[in-house]
Amino acid sequence: MTRALDRLVSEIRSCRQCRAAPSGVPLPHQPRPVLRVSATARLAVVGQAPGTRVHASGVPFSDPSGVRLRAWMDVSDAEFYDETRIAIIPMGFCFPGLDAAGGDLPPRAECAPLWRPRLFGLLKQLELVLLVGMYAQRWHLGAECGATLGETVRDFRQILARHRRPRFLPLPHPSWRNNAWLKRNPWFETELLPVLRREVADLVRPG
DSSP, X not given: OHHHHHHHHHHHHTOOHHHHSOSSSOOSSOOOOOOXXXXXXXXXXXXXXXXXXXXXXXXXXXXXXXXXXXXXXXXXXXXXTOTTTEEEOOSSSSOOOBOTTSOXXXXXXXXXXXXXXXXXXXXXXXXXXXXXXXXXXXXXXXXXXXXXXXXXXXXXXXXXXXXXXXXXXXXOOOSGGGXXXXXXXXXXXXXXXXXXXXXXXXXXXXX
16 A cells, blocks of 8 residues: 555656646646655645745645644644654645735646545545645535535534544634634634644544
């Protein structure tokens, strides 16, 4: 299994689909796929796509959003980047570029259908997937998603309790752009974060 996973990760890291055979406008820069996986990880973090800082560093969540996410999870940098325990698998592996307003474009449409079924099929040890943002939630939850991100996250208990493996826990994106949402929804800190931290601790620090 490890050998098959290593081969697949090597394929992903050399992927140029969004430039060589794009579904729309080609990626405007050279691809730099960013992910961290292992056959032993029991927890996965699924975000949107690398931003400019992560594209430059090659290290997922190496930005203020990552600092906030690690605080939400109550994990150290060393724990977060230990891929034997935590996999990091964005919906789009490459930085998609910026829109006219300077915000990140959506994840590339080519990426998820090309790689996700094969990749998750090899991650047999995963027990929990943190769905960070609406792109991750729509892909992994499908019809279970609410009409808004807020509705989906508010339903976290029911989503987490469903009998499946891996289980899913929806989260808002930790970007500063969501500060207003966090202020309007204080239950996120008082109700969801304790559940998140308990689940993460059970998987990252068993016993």
